Amino acid sequence: MNKHLLPLLLLCLTLLPIELCSQSRSAIIKYQGVINEKYVDSFVKALEADKDMSMHSKQRVTNFYRSAKPEEFYLHIQNHESYYFTDFSLKVEGEHNVGSLASNDYYYTNSKASTVIMQNETLGNVLFMPEKHWEITDEVKMIGDYRCVQAIPVYKRYNAMTDSYYYKKGAKVWFTPDIPLSFGPAQYKGLPGLILQIEHRRYTLTAIHIDLNPDEADLKINRVDENERIISFQEMINRQKEMRKNRY
Template identity: 45%
Template sequence: MKKNISYLIMFLFILLSNFTTNAQDRSGSITYKGIVNEKFVDSFLVAYKKKDRPMSVKQDVIKAMENAKVEEFLLNFKNDESYYYKKPILEDQNYLMGSRAGTTPYYTNSSKDMIIEMSRALGNINKIPLEWEITSKTKKIGNYTCRQAKTTEKLYSRQGHFFYKDVVAWFTPDISISFGPKNYNGLPGLILQIEDREYTLTAIKINLNPSDDVKIKRIDKKDKVISEKESYRRIEEMMSDRERNMSRN
């Protein structure tokens, strides 16, 4: 009887050890496709055509919006960390409209409740985690059943005022990883799609536990990290400097 109990304890210990190891060795790379929403393009063009602009400028902007390019983004994750960034492209798109999903990379460390927006203009910004409301709606994305979650994001404009943006996320509990594109994470499952007024990001390739080591770009210890409140002040300073320079010319 004692021998059976010893075997049972040993079996449970091995099972628990394997589970812990598997939980710690999670890694993967998710590819997202970013596209401009048609409704946004339509509403933008209707409003823009009414503006007082030179016809040549109008034609260039309208052409760029109507021929907006699809962009791809990568989310690499390993254990408690993730790194999200825009996939490099070979062709020159300086004069073409992209997906409007942005180009700023993000670093996340879930064990430290850290979400860093790695802004080229403003520096490393420590983002406040979003609060999600999970609804009863579901839909399929690829082979995964996803649940809907909603949030309202508070942002600061270059004009110096706050505005709010509604965001919808579709996450799958089948992949129990709380990461997603940009600063959208913290849900009980991997986010496969993000929808806002301007763009949609959708996972098109999911590579879990790849044989190659995934690359995570971290914040250097010597790099300064600022708060969202500090980033607002920097935006105001940048706009003041720009207006001052324009008045001199």
């Protein structure tokens, strides 16, 4: 063997286990969802201006929003898959809690296939692939012990009235490059680091516990069975339109 190639070969053999380990990563992240006070204030203000609703109903709904309790969500990551879900066991039977207004749907993500499947109780399995790209900003802040960078999703939307496309910015998202896992809550993914916070207009979702070395037995990845029907994102929108028509 060429003596000049030997050091390179040894270096490759040394790095190989590191690369294999980097492909086998798992984590369990616990998030807390809280409704934003500014949103509650604007909601109550609009409610008070509603002339068709009785004062009693207004007060009742206002109390629900003012007394909303935080919710807990979990993100389980194993290799190239993740599963995001809420903890319904914390809900008290008979108690009405507005919660955080964050989505209570389940989300299965497969980064190898570049797909996100939303598991909705009414609509079933939805292939959640709205076209978007990320704008990574210069804004940084600490969330717990992690330095986080702000990113904003930009979605491509179609306007049927003008027969044209436009772009709409979404919630502020904070991810940490210190944890190189390209996952996050719900449909949010694809950034160079784990998403620790989402600042939505209605709610704020923040990671409050991160386990980067979980027991394999504790990991829950709920995959969609091959025989289960999966509808497209556009089909979901069409179904929702029909449901609204039938409601009114």
